[in-house]
């Protein structure tokens with residue numbers, strides 16, 4: 001199975017990494033950004049953690065696009 005691509009941090013754009021049993025605070029895998037300390041939820045499976053991280057990145061990008069469109073509409077309404 002090909003390894004899923006791990007997208008950069010959606011907050012700061014830094015490279016992120018998958019951590020396991022991070023500082024013994026949890027048992028499982030999570031994607032962690034060392035730069036801004038954002039992280040995904042914790043998953044038993046490494047692939048699930050990566051997919052969840054990537055999905056959230058997409059969600060946030062779509063939200064930002066929607067917000068930009070709304071701002072355009074408001075600008076036109078004025």
Ligand SMILES: [Zn+2]
Nearest residue numbers: 009012033036
């Ligand atoms: Zn970050």
